[in-house]
Amino acid sequence: xxxxxxxxxxxxxxxxxxxxxxxxxxxxxxxxxxxxxxxxxxxxxxxxxxxxxxxxxxxxxxxxxxxxxxxxxxxxxxxxxxxxxxxxxxxxxxxxxxxxxxxxxxxxxxxxxxxxxxxxxxxxxxxxxxxxxxxxxxxxxxxxxxxxxxxxxxxxxxxxxxxxxxxxxxxxxxxxxxxxxxxxxxxxxxxxxxxxxxxxxxxxxxxxxxxxxxxxxxxxxxxxxxxxxxxxxxxxxxxxxxxxxxxxxxxxxxxxxxxxxxxxxxxxxxxxxxxxxxxxxxxxxxxxxxxxxxxxxxxxxxxxxxxxxxxxxxxxxxxxxxxxxxxxxxxxxxxxxxxxxxxxxxxxxxxxxxxxxxxxxxxxx
Amino acid sequence: xxxxxxxxxxxxxxxxxxxxxxxxxxxxxxxxxxxxxxxxxxxxxxxxxxxxxxxxxxxxxxxxxxxxxxxxxxxxxxxxxxxxxxxxxxxxxxxxxxxxxxxxxxxxxxxxxxxxxxxxxxxxxxxxxxxxxxxxxxxxxxxxxxxxxxxxxxxxxxxxxxxxxxxxxxxxxxxxxxxxxxxxxxxxxxxxxxxxxxxxxxxxxxxxxxxxxxxxxxxxxxxxxxxxxxxxxxxxxxxxxxxxxxxxxxxxxxxxxxxxxxxxxxxxxxxxxxxxxxxxxxxxxxxxxxxxxxxxxxxxxxxxxxxxxxxxxxxxxxxxxxxxxxxxxxxxxxxxxxxxxxxxxxxx
Numbered sequence: 001x002x003x004x005x006x007x008x009x010x011x012x013x014x015x016x017x018x019x020x021x022x023x024x025x026x027x028x029x030x031x032x033x034x035x036x037x038x039x040x041x042x043x044x045x046x047x048x049x050x051x052x053x054x055x056x057x058x059x060x061x062x063x064x065x066x067x068x069x070x071x072x073x074x075x076x077x078x079x080x081x082x083x084x085x086x087x088x089x090x091x092x093x094x095x096x097x098x099x100x101x102x103x104x105x106x107x108x109x110x111x112x113x114x115x116x117x118x119x120x121x122x123x124x125x126x127x128x129x130x131x132x133x134x135x136x137x138x139x140x141x142x143x144x145x146x147x148x149x150x151x152x153x154x155x156x157x158x159x160x161x162x163x164x165x166x167x168x169x170x171x172x173x174x175x176x177x178x179x180x181x182x183x184x185x186x187x188x189x190x191x192x193x194x195x196x197x198x199x200x201x202x203x204x205x206x207x208x209x210x211x212x213x214x215x216x217x218x219x220x221x222x223x224x225x226x227x228x229x230x231x232x233x234x235x236x237x238x239x240x241x242x243x244x245x246x247x248x249x250x251x252x253x254x255x256x257x258x259x260x261x262x263x264x265x266x267x268x269x270x271x272x273x274x275x276x277x278x279x280x281x282x283x284x285x286x287x288x289x290x291x292x293x294x295x296x297x298x299x300x301x302x303x304x305x306x307x308x309x310x311x312x313x314x315x316x317x318x319x320x321x322x323x324x325x326x327x328x329x330x331x332x333x334x335x336x337x338x339x340x341x342x343x344x345x346x347x348x349x350x351x352x353x354x355x356x357x358x359x360x361x362x363x364x365x
Numbered sequence: 366x367x368x369x370x371x372x373x374x375x376x377x378x379x380x381x382x383x384x385x386x387x388x389x390x391x392x393x394x395x396x397x398x399x400x401x402x403x404x405x406x407x408x409x410x411x412x413x414x415x416x417x418x419x420x421x422x423x424x425x426x427x428x429x430x431x432x433x434x435x436x437x438x439x440x441x442x443x444x445x446x447x448x449x450x451x452x453x454x455x456x457x458x459x460x461x462x463x464x465x466x467x468x469x470x471x472x473x474x475x476x477x478x479x480x481x482x483x484x485x486x487x488x489x490x491x492x493x494x495x496x497x498x499x500x501x502x503x504x505x506x507x508x509x510x511x512x513x514x515x516x517x518x519x520x521x522x523x524x525x526x527x528x529x530x531x532x533x534x535x536x537x538x539x540x541x542x543x544x545x546x547x548x549x550x551x552x553x554x555x556x557x558x559x560x561x562x563x564x565x566x567x568x569x570x571x572x573x574x575x576x577x578x579x580x581x582x583x584x585x586x587x588x589x590x591x592x593x594x595x596x597x598x599x600x601x602x603x604x605x606x607x608x609x610x611x612x613x614x615x616x617x618x619x620x621x622x623x624x625x626x627x628x629x630x631x632x633x634x635x636x637x638x639x640x641x642x643x644x645x646x647x648x649x650x651x652x653x654x655x656x657x658x659x660x661x662x663x664x665x666x667x668x669x670x671x672x673x674x675x676x677x678x679x680x681x682x683x684x685x686x687x688x689x690x691x692x693x694x695x696x697x698x699x700x701x702x703x704x705x706x707x708x709x710x711x712x713x
Contacts, residue, residue: 090680090681091683094682100639103425107422110416110417122631125630125633187526
């Protein structure tokens with residue numbers, strides 16, 4: 001009797017603690033509206049080249065994590081594009097377990113895939129496997145991975161364009177020689193790139209940076225509230241705060257609201273998701289501008305890039321996805337509440353000119 | 366669903382085994398049912414998916430489960446004394462951080478890192494032993510507490526940041542070291558074509574089996590698990606043996622951490638957390654192997670292999686991870702049915 005009880009209780013405790021852990025690390029947005037990519041593929045007109053002319057092509061997508069608003073939409077876009085191309089796409093999702101991503105990549109190599117797409121990952125974890133795949137003649141396309149193999153196609157969201165798009169809006173809003181605040185963290189490739197654009201903008205506009213705070217944790221948004229609040233206590237006279245990552249921006253928004261400074265201090269963020277749109281359009285939100293790419297369009301474009309590389313038609317090793325500026329005014333004026341509506345209002349988000357050919361049906365709207 | 370139907374069907378299953386062949390069948394189901402499920406699943410995937418048959422895929426599968434298996438061995442040892450260790454995942458994660466800190470921040474060689482990690486694991490085991498044996502806190506609650514403490518401590522050690530070569534330290538200097546090539550061989554290297562992590566898994570399984578099943582210490586551990594009071598009256602130092610079980614579990618978990626560290630190649634702060642559930646699951650699945658109904662080393666190892674077969678097979682089949690969770694959970698429940706429901710009926 002007691003023997004039965006112990007393991008069962010253990011199991012339930014184990015699952016409870018796993019739930020607790022999962023709960024801590026979730027950055028998934030609570031508001032999940034119906035934003036599945038409606039794959040209305042534009043028909044392809046050209047003749048399919050090899051290997052697509054010879055039947056189904058096997059491609060593996062090895063992801064560090066597929067969880068969260070952004071990554072779910074990214075995955076949906078990739079799957080829709082693969083389906084439209086007749087690609088047999090196997091998705092490996094490590095669920096943010098980096099050790100699993102290493103073994104996933106190794107399984108993908110042995111699975112007979114003709115191309116492997118690697119979505120995020122620690123370079124030190126996956127570089128050896130990427131090299132292995134290249135050595136075996138598999139085409140490798142990475143998204144947002146800072147890797148060193150020269151035969152690999154690198155794709156990424158153009159972080160410099162993203163920062164520039166927001167900072168152009170910020171320059172118009174706060175004007176020259178204004179006092180400004182900065183929330184960012186060093187050590188992340190994407191944030192470092194946005195940082196260098198920030199430095200240029202500060203110099204060009206004669207801005208006076210009053211503070212720089214920020215950290216990245218399991219719950220970045222809430223953990224940054226005390227930091228930014230403290231900075232704002234000392235420097236409540238800043239006209240704008242640049243927080244070039246949506247979790248940092250969310251924390252900054254909360255801090256500004258806590259200090260009741262929303263009429264004076266404007267927040268300039270980066271990235272865009274359903275939750276971000278709702279945050280920006282909420283009454284009294286100080287978050288006036290962001291810039292972003294459409295994750296599902298990016299996922300689709302990465303698959304198209306892999307397809308072009310398989311057909312031998314890519315002819316370059318890097319593909320960037322430019323970001324588009326999105327302002328609070330624009331969102332409110334067009335009554336935009338989610339990504340679907342935003343995509344309809346801002347066709348530039350569809351990336352319909354990136355990595356295309358006449359034989360590739362495009363799943364963008 | 367009417368009650369008449371179920372009452373008609375129920376007596377068949379519940380009827381006392383009057384016929385001897387029925388007893389034989391039931392015993393066979395209890396004893397070999399689990400092994401049968403494993404072999405059947407293996408054959409199913411091997412026959413239906415060409416890439417599953419590749420030896421590289423099989424070795425990858427073993428490599429993937431090696432960490433959960435080694436952690437599961439630790440859980441098995443604590444289950445043998447009637448306890449449970451919920452901190453194994455956290456201890457493995459601590460191992461990853463200690464390994465990274467030793468090599469990257471303190472610029473030490475791989476051997477020093479290995480010793481530091483194992484020492485950290487033993488220390489965590491001692492902490493568990495202190496709480497459970499000396500302070501009399503129920504095992505599961507105590508190890509759940511240490512799980513959180515260890516996870517937090519690990520983050521304090523590194524200011525919440527993943528440690529990677531060339532990183533900027535909190536004092537602004539650049540980290541001098543990196544993961545050494547020798548250390549990275551633990552998971553990435555092979556010997557006779559077999560990944561070293563798989564060889565470690567095999568060796569530890571044999572060692573743990575000899576220890577638990579073939580030595581006096583092992584039998585004493587099982588005796589304590591079966592009846593601590595009787596063991597105490599028989600003159601066994603129950604406390605010392607229970608402490609030993611938790612230290613062994615800590616050490617095994619830290620070895621799992623070494624493999625994780627080598628696989629990830631940097632001090633990933635989130636490493637290890639996902640291993641806890643799998644480790645507990647494989648140890649529990651293991652209780653059903655050969656109808657023992659008690660924790661045993663070969664069962665745990667086989668349970669890990671089964672989880673690996675399911676994960677790899679279903680991934681190749683293109684099923685997303687959440688359906689794999691359902692299948693893994695169903696297999697665990699099936700194993701528990703073999704272990705508890707059916708074996709109970711037999712003895713009843």
